Structures are given as C-alpha cells and as structure tokens.
Amino acid sequence: MDKMIKVENLTKEFKSYSSRSGLKGAFRDLLTRNYKIHQAVDSISLxxxxxxxxxxxxxxGAGKSTTIKMLTGILTPTSGNVLINGMNPHKEREKFVKTIGVVFGQRSQLWWDIAVQESFRLLKKVYNVSDEDYNSHMSMVIEALDIAPLLDKPVRKLSLGQRMRCELAAAxxxxxxxxxxxxPTIGLDVLVKLKIRExxxxxxxxxxxxIxxxxxxxxxxxxxxxRVVMLDEGKIIYDGALNQLKTSWGEGKQIKFHFKSPKTQKELKxxxxxxxxxxxxxDNENSWTANVTNDEDVISQVIGDVxxxxxxxxxxxxxxxTEEIIRNIYEEGVIHG
Structure with a gap:
C-alpha cells in the first residue's frame, strides 16, 4: 500500500443557531430560526x-481536531473522500477501528476507578488480541514508557504525566x-515529554x-x-518539509554577544x-543580540567588527x-507550499 491516508476535498460544516435580539426577535425565533454555517474544514486534500x-x-480553531475526528471516524464529513489503510472510516467502522490508535490529550480511554492493567485487559478483549501478541508487544511498550510501577494503581491516582504514558500504551x-x-503532551513536564518522544x-x-x-x-x-502540514481557517496553507519551511521563512539569524563590560546601542551601531x-x-546590559540577514559574509563581517x-x-x-517562523507566517498572511 503506497498511501496510508488519502484525503480528497474533505469538508466539514457546522450549523449553529443564531438568536435575534429583543422580545420581538424572541417571538420570531419561535416561528423561524436563523442559522449560521461555519466551515471548520474547507476542501483539504492530503x-x-x-x-x-x-x-x-x-x-x-484552525480545524486540526475536526480533521482528526473525521479521519478517525468520530465525525462524518459534510463532503469529500477519506480512505485510511484502504478503508472508509465511516462505512467500515468496526474493521477500521482495529487498525488505528488514538490519543486525545484531554480525554481518557482508561477506566477511572480500576487499575491500569485491568483497563489494558479489557481493551485486549475488545480488540481480540491474543495472549502471545499482547505479551510480546506490550512488554516493549511498558518498558519503554516506564509504566510497570503504575499498572496496579487506579487511574484516578495517577499524575497527568503518568496517565498520559498509560493512555499512549492503551492506544x-x-x-x-x-x-x-x-x-498528547499538553501540560506535561519536560522529562515526560522527552520520554514520550523517544x-x-x-x-x-x-x-x-x-504517526x-x-x-x-x-x-x-x-x-x-x-514533514509538517499547516492549517489556517480550515485550509491547508503549507504541506512540505520542516527544513524547507525554515529555509523559506527563517530569513535571518541572531548573533548573541556577551560583552566584558556594559554596552550601548549607539556604540554597537x-x-x-x-x-x-x-x-x-x-538578558542584561552586558548582553546584546544582533539580528542579521542569513548571509555568511554579513555574519562574518559583523562578528569581525564587534x-x-x-x-x-x-x-x-x-x-x-520554528515557533517564531510560524508566528510570522500567520501574522503576514497565507502561503502556499
């Protein structure tokens, strides 16, 4: 299979009720209602x-979570085609869910009051995983995520970082x-993030x-x-290599100098x-940053002069x-990759 995910002109619209103002408007709403159409995802292909x-x-509000929910079969698209692992997530629901794992950072798939390992056993039954497959695969997952000491604990007694590692294992x-x-790493400390990334x-x-x-x-x-795909107001505005994004939009470099004595901007200029x-x-009056163009000759000249x-x-x-580049893209307008 050459495509794990194939999306064509995927669109999702939501209809919301809009009430009229005043008593007269309230009476009119009883007879006819005003609705607004919000296009959360607008004809994306991927x-x-x-x-x-x-x-x-x-x-x-760009449409990220709405897209994920359509790709996982939770939401039905207004229009467009979705094929994932050769299946339609909405028409082949039962077969499809056995081929994906999903982790929503703010929602749990573990049972709150029972031990983590009991949740794992229930999910093992749900997915009809054999003992042999479960033991060979999950031993690696449990060791890599360092959750063996957590398996006997109820989910409600876990910290956020501990719970997210268990959520990932469950998926x-x-x-x-x-x-x-x-x-998946929302609200987690640096060490837990590093463990999940590794x-x-x-x-x-x-x-x-x-992934x-x-x-x-x-x-x-x-x-x-x-590779990154960037969304803005429901449309894809960039789809390509992260390095290319940096090359195209990371126009300048910063040279940070720490001087032996305090300096003024006038002296440095x-x-x-x-x-x-x-x-x-x-950081302080001894430290200054020179923002320069991404040109080796200019950078060398500035360092030499200083x-x-x-x-x-x-x-x-x-x-x-990367954060600054992406902020600049959103502030300056839409790009096309």
Missing amino acids: DVKPGEMIGYIGEN LIHNPPLLFLDE FLKELNEKYNTT MLTTHDLTDIEALCE ESTGSQLIVWEPS VSNHQILDLKILETS
Missing part, C-alpha cells in the same frame, strides 16, 4: 505514506499501523508505525516530524558599520526558531 511521522499544526495494545495523537521514535523505527501528530508544542514537531543590523538588548572593537566573553549564533 496523502500520507506508511511509516511517515507528520506534524499537523495550526492555531486554535497501542493492538499494535495498530496508524497512530493519531491530538495534543518512545514514538522507537515505535516508528521498530514497527514502521505511521499523525497535532500539537501546540513545536519542539515535539521538531523532534519527531520531517557605530562599530558595526552601515549594514542593516538591528541591535536588541538581551570582536575588533569590543572585548567579548561569549557569542552564539542562533537560527530563527
């Missing part, structure tokens, strides 16, 4: 190959070839699991995904000639962050 790890990103009991993750890499390498990840934490995307450099104060005129203790050359 292909994902087996084994790909794809980041699906966008601002709140993988039937070892699905496709995993949907909707904000596990997802290992899962992808060992089983060639296709579709939506998140507001762009470090998750950078750590896991080579005078010592670095006439290039278009924006000097900004950093070093020959001032005593420095340290310098760092920083790429424009």
Whole structure:
C-alpha cells in the first residue's frame, strides 16, 4: 500500500443557531430560526505514506481536531473522500477501528476507578488480541514508557504525566499501523515529554508505525516530524518539509554577544558599520543580540567588527526558531507550499 491516508476535498460544516435580539426577535425565533454555517474544514486534500511521522499544526480553531475526528471516524464529513489503510472510516467502522490508535490529550480511554492493567485487559478483549501478541508487544511498550510501577494503581491516582504514558500504551495494545495523537503532551513536564518522544521514535523505527501528530508544542514537531502540514481557517496553507519551511521563512539569524563590560546601542551601531543590523538588548546590559540577514559574509563581517572593537566573553549564533517562523507566517498572511 503506497498511501496510508488519502484525503480528497474533505469538508466539514457546522450549523449553529443564531438568536435575534429583543422580545420581538424572541417571538420570531419561535416561528423561524436563523442559522449560521461555519466551515471548520474547507476542501483539504492530503496523502500520507506508511511509516511517515507528520506534524499537523495550526492555531486554535484552525480545524486540526475536526480533521482528526473525521479521519478517525468520530465525525462524518459534510463532503469529500477519506480512505485510511484502504478503508472508509465511516462505512467500515468496526474493521477500521482495529487498525488505528488514538490519543486525545484531554480525554481518557482508561477506566477511572480500576487499575491500569485491568483497563489494558479489557481493551485486549475488545480488540481480540491474543495472549502471545499482547505479551510480546506490550512488554516493549511498558518498558519503554516506564509504566510497570503504575499498572496496579487506579487511574484516578495517577499524575497527568503518568496517565498520559498509560493512555499512549492503551492506544497501542493492538499494535495498530496508524497512530493519531491530538495534543498528547499538553501540560506535561519536560522529562515526560522527552520520554514520550523517544518512545514514538522507537515505535516508528521498530514497527514502521505511521504517526499523525497535532500539537501546540513545536519542539515535539521538531523532534519527531520531517514533514509538517499547516492549517489556517480550515485550509491547508503549507504541506512540505520542516527544513524547507525554515529555509523559506527563517530569513535571518541572531548573533548573541556577551560583552566584558556594559554596552550601548549607539556604540554597537557605530562599530558595526552601515549594514542593516538591528541591535536588541538581551538578558542584561552586558548582553546584546544582533539580528542579521542569513548571509555568511554579513555574519562574518559583523562578528569581525564587534570582536575588533569590543572585548567579548561569549557569542552564539542562533537560527530563527520554528515557533517564531510560524508566528510570522500567520501574522503576514497565507502561503502556499
């Protein structure tokens, strides 16, 4: 199979009731109601190959979760075609759900009052997983996610980080070839995030699991995904390599200097000639950042000018962050990838 996910002109519209103002309006509403149509997802097309790890990103309300819910069969599209693992999620529901795993960061699939391992056993029965398959696969999952000490505990007694690791394990009991993750690291501390990222890499390498990840934490995307799909107002505005996005939109670089003594902006401007450099104060009056174009000659010239005129203790050359690039894209308007 050359396509794990194939989406063509997928659209989802929601109809909402709009009330009229005043007493007269209330009486009119009794007879006829006004409705507004909101297009949450607007004719998107998308292909994902087996084994790909794809980041699906966008601002709140862009349509990310609505897309995931249509791809997983929770919502029925208004129009368009969806084929996942060769199946229609809505017409072949029972067969389809056995081939996917889903983790929603703010919803649980574990039973609140029973031990984690009892939830796992129930899900094992639901998915009709044999003892042999369960033991061979889940031993790796439990070890990689470090949840063995949690198996005897009721879910309600777990911390958020512990619960999310168990949620991820629960989604993988039937070892699905496709995993949907909707904000899986929301609210988690750095160490738990790192553990989950490492596990997802290992899962992808060992089983060639296709992973579709939506998140507001762009470090998750950078750590896991080579390809990103960016959504804005229900439309795809970029679909391509993360590196290409950085190359195209990460126009400048930052050179952070830590000087031996305090400096003024005027001193720094005078010592670095006439290039278009924006000097900004950093942590304290001894630290300044030069924002320059992404040009090796300019960068070398700026460093040379500063070093020959001032005593420095340290310098760092920083790429424009992915977060900053994406913020700039949304502020400046729609792009096409």
